[in-house]
Amino acid sequence: MPKLQSLLRLALILLILAALAYAGWHFTRPQPPEVELATVARGTVESTVVNTRAGTIKACRRAKLAPVSGGQIVKLWVKEGERVKAGQPLLELWNRDLAAQRELASRQLTTSEQRHREACIMADTARRDAERTEQLAAKGFVSPQRGEDARAEARARQANCNALAADVKRAQAQIRVTQAGIERTTLHAPFAGIVAKVTGEVGEYATPSPPGIPTPPAVDLIDDSCLYVSAPMDEVDAPRLKPGQPARITLDALPGQSFSGRVRRIAPYVTEVEKQARTVDVEVDFNTPPKQILLVGYSADVEAIIERRDNVLRVPTQAIQQNGSVLVLGANNTLETRTLKAGLANWAYTEVLDGLAAGDRVLLAFDDENVKAGVKVRPRQGNKAAP
Structure with a gap:
């Protein structure tokens, strides 16, 4: 009996030691690496062109006046x-001298108008006298020479009237000249x-x-009721750009916000800022005037949309490796390699034509070289489907 109790006690001790050893191994064993995953889903994919350097908000009309x-x-x-x-x-x-010249021209105009009026009255009187003299000459009461002299006098008076009318116009022109000088x-x-x-x-x-x-x-005047963005695009992207293409505008001053726009103009020449840095200036209008007050000179970025496809299967572009494959979370949380057939792509998303299905979870980060195909991993909590 005592021998049996000793054996039971020994078995109990061995069982406790084994349990402690298993617990120690279980809690000290290396844990699978934690990784960030994204769920493949449907959404919009766009092919876009972005500016190489920061653009600038400009006013449609700005005049530096002098x-x-x-x-x-x-x-x-x-x-x-x-x-x-x-x-x-x-x-x-200061324009007092010009104002004095205008006053002098006004007085000269008044004098010329009075002289013109006087000359025209005398010409009208001479014309009537000539008509009466001709009637008397026709009846023989005066000589024909007297009638001719009267007609000559009337013509001379009318010529003087016409000459003074030209003087009036010259005086009026002089006033306009002095007025233009004042307006300057x-x-x-x-x-x-x-x-x-x-x-x-x-x-x-x-x-x-x-x-x-x-x-x-002297005065810098800005019409801020009409604004647009001017941004430099790389010359290799210029053939893909066309007036009327939709675009998105983002501002450093308003982070997290974007504004819809449309390409209004593409410069007909290439600008060489530095060696091997050739760009084409592109102007983009806002589709609707922003509710916020935007200052002329704000830095802005432009993303011209070349092509857009809605409701397509897409994967984050950063999940695609250089060889065109992705790491997918497989059975038992083990990573598997999938070859991807890609379609339309941009810096954010790539269209999936073949190789993935909706709901697949792909690896986003490749910072840890130990994370590769065949490795068991732990999905990081909070991973969600791509928006």
């Missing part, structure tokens, strides 16, 4: 950030917009920009 002639600023009617209407005066230069000293808004910058103050001297010498404009 007076036609130089002069001292005597009136400055606007401030930076102020909105103006078309034709509204912005600034005025006043800067008006060519369109409605917002004043971006004013260079100069009252009392300072403003000059027009000489040819070949850039001079800061």
Whole structure:
């Protein structure tokens, strides 16, 4: 009996040791690597072209205004950030000399009109006298020479009337000349917009920009009611671009938002910024005016949509290896290699023509070299189907 109890005690001890050894092995054994997976599903795939460098938001109309002639600023009617209407005066230069010339021309016009009126009255009187003299000459009361003299006097008076009419027109033209000179000293808004910058103050001297010498404009006027994006595209993508193609616009200033647009213009030439960096400028309009206030000069990115396919089987592009295959989660959580036949593709998604089915889960990251076909893995919690 004591011997039996000893054997039972020994068996119990061995059983406890075996359980402890198994628990130690179970909890200390290497765990399968945790991986990030994506579920193959249906969705939209687009073939797109993106800009190589940041684009810029520009205004459809922007004028850097300067007076036609130089002069001292005597009136400055606007401030930076102020909105103006078309034709509204912005600034005025000193023009007292031109105003005096206009007043002198106005007085000369008045004098010329009075002289013209007087000459025409005398010409009309001379014409009536000539008619009466001709009637008297026809009846023999006066000599025929007297009638001819009267007709000559009437013609001379009428010629003087016509000459003074030309003087009136010359005086009117002189007023227009002086008025044009005055208008050259006043800067008006060519369109409605917002004043971006004013260079100069009252009392300072403003000059027009000489040819070949850039001079800061007196007033920088922007029509921010119409905006578009100008972005450089790589020259190899230029043949795929056409006016009217849909596009998406994103802004660094508004992360997480995109705006629909349409290609409005493709530059007819290639711009060489640096060696081996040749681009084509593309202009894209907003389909609808953004509700947010966008500033001219914001950096923007353009994604021109070349082709679009809806409700197709797609896989994240980053899941595709260089040889065109993908790693699929198979039975018992073991990775399997699948050869993929791809269709339309972009940086985000690739269309699946053959090799995968909806619901397959593919490996996204290839950072761990130990994660390969035949390796058992643990799906990371929270993996979802691609949106």
